[in-house]
Amino acid sequence: MKTLDWNTLFGKGAGRIQASTIRELLKLTQRPGVISFAGGLPAPELFPKEEAARKAAEILKEKGEVALQYGPTEGYGPLRTWVAEWIGVKPEEVLITTGSQQALDLLGKVFLDEGSPVLLEAPSYMGAIQAFRAYGPRFLTVPAGEEGPDLEALEATLKRERPRFLYLIPSFQNPSGGLMPLRARKRLLEMVMAQGLVVVEDDAYRELYFGESRLPSLFELAREVGYPGVIYLSSFSKILSPGLRVAFAVAHPEAITKLTQAKQGSDLHTPVLNQMLVHELVQEGFPERLSKIRATYRAKAGTMLEALDQEMPKGVRYTRPQGGMFVWMELPQGLSAEALFRQAIAQDVAFVPGGPFFAGGGGENTLRLSYATMGPEGIVEGVRRLAKALKRLLALA
Numbered sequence: 001m002k003t004l005d006w007n008t009l010f011g012k013g014a015g016r017i018q019a020s021t022i023r024e025l026l027k028l029t030q031r032p033g034v035i036s037f038a039g040g041l042p043a044p045e046l047f048p049k050e051e052a053a054r055k056a057a058e059i060l061k062e063k064g065e066v067a068l069q070y071g072p073t074e075g076y077g078p079l080r081t082w083v084a085e086w087i088g089v090k091p092e093e094v095l096i097t098t099g100s101q102q103a104l105d106l107l108g109k110v111f112l113d114e115g116s117p118v119l120l121e122a123p124s125y126m127g128a129i130q131a132f133r134a135y136g137p138r139f140l141t142v143p144a145g146e147e148g149p150d151l152e153a154l155e156a157t158l159k160r161e162r163p164r165f166l167y168l169i170p171s172f173q174n175p176s177g178g179l180m181p182l183r184a185r186k187r188l189l190e191m192v193m194a195q196g197l198v199v200v201e202d203d204a205y206r207e208l209y210f211g212e213s214r215l216p217s218l219f220e221l222a223r224e225v226g227y228p229g230v231i232y233l234s235s236f237s238k239i240l241s242p243g244l245r246v247a248f249a250v251a252h253p254e255a256i257t258k259l260t261q262a263k264q265g266s267d268l269h270t271p272v273l274n275q276m277l278v279h280e281l282v283q284e285g286f287p288e289r290l291s292k293i294r295a296t297y298r299a300k301a302g303t304m305l306e307a308l309d310q311e312m313p314k315g316v317r318y319t320r321p322q323g324g325m326f327v328w329m330e331l332p333q334g335l336s337a338e339a340l341f342r343q344a345i346a347q348d349v350a351f352v353p354g355g356p357f358f359a360g361g362g363g364e365n366t367l368r369l370s371y372a373t374m375g376p377e378g379i380v381e382g383v384r385r386l387a388k389a390l391k392r393l394l395a396l397a
């Protein structure tokens with residue numbers, strides 16, 4: 001058969017499109033016996049399987065002609081209205097997206113040209129870096145800490161750069177676990193409003209707080225002072241099911257209109273049956289579901305931290321998350337998380353090396369551990385295996 005050199009056939013932009021490290025690692029973790037701290041895959045025991053089976057059957061039986069037909073790009077009306085009421089906006093400010101991941105891609109498509117400056121934290125969510133990178137932007141980064149972005153560094157950067165938008169994860173940042181305090185959120189907004197900049201606030205983990213209550217989002221704070229420049233993203237992935245691929249963007253109607261037009265060219269609309277199912281599943285017992293989810297992840301985080309405290313050799317630093325799904329770890333300088341990964345997978349334990357979370361490079365000695373998927377025994381055993389792999393690496397160093 002004649003062969004084609006596809007790389008010569010792809011467009012220029014294709015060279016900027018790279019694989020997702022998390023997605024590639026997940027293939028490795030399918031091997032039986034592997035304990036995976038890699039993907040932020042929600043605890044399967046929390047999926048509403050029976051209820052979803054019942055509701056999906058009802059939907060198809062009673063509203064099959066809607067569920068199986070093309071639907072509006074903006075989203076299934078009742079779900080769009082429910083999200084609007086939940087967030088406290090009007091339906092025309094809401095766009096239902098096929099996962100937040102699609103919203104990130106649409107934002108890149110709408111806001112970024114080749115060479116456009118876009119500002120994010122180092123480290124930041126690699127799925128966003130992957131989505132934006134396809135549009136050829138110039139990444140500007142500021143260090144991410146346990147209290148969010150370094151505001152001094154941000155102020156200095158904004159003095160000389162005008163990013164098309166700032167991409168931030170103020171609550172339980174992926175991967176650093178950072179939680180921006182209220183005063184920092186307000187100070188950041190002051191800087192943004194002074195220059196009329198756009199913020200993309202990715203609030204995927206908004207409900208996964210371990211404390212008494214949720215901090216106000218940048219979106220809510222901006223709305224209080226009448227600033228329309230915050231585009232708010234959140235998702236049903238962490239609170240219902242990631243497999244249904246239902247999320248939403250909330251923004252000024254003009255931004256929603258443009259994002260909707262971009263979505264028309266991408267997938268026409270998010271699957272209607274999935275949207276109808278999500279809408280049904282949030283009708284009863286939603287607050288109780290959220291409380292159960294918080295308690296589950298709080299317990300998992302506690303189990304992982306206890307095991308790390310017992311097993312990790314000195315010199316290894318890690319965060320103590322107040323929410324979300326991740327512990328962020330720093331190995332002693334000079335140690336490679338990639339090298340540790342090779343030792344770890346040989347011990348049947350997996351995690352995500354930190355490098356791909358740094359849009360500007362660096363982070364070779366960092367790694368992200370997700371406690372979301374495994375049960376307590378798996379977490380304890382996985383940390384034991386990780387410690388064994390680390391001791392082997394230290395012996396080689």
Ligand SMILES: Cc1ncc(COP(=O)(O)O)c(CN[C@@H](CCCC(=O)O)C(=O)O)c1O
Binds near residue numbers: 127
């Ligand atoms: C900050 C942030 N923004 C968006 C997403 C994607 O959420 P959706 O499921 O697309 O709604 C995520 C989900 N990230 C997980 C899941 C990725 C799962 C995968 O690639 O298989 C992770 O970092 O492991 C996220 O953390």
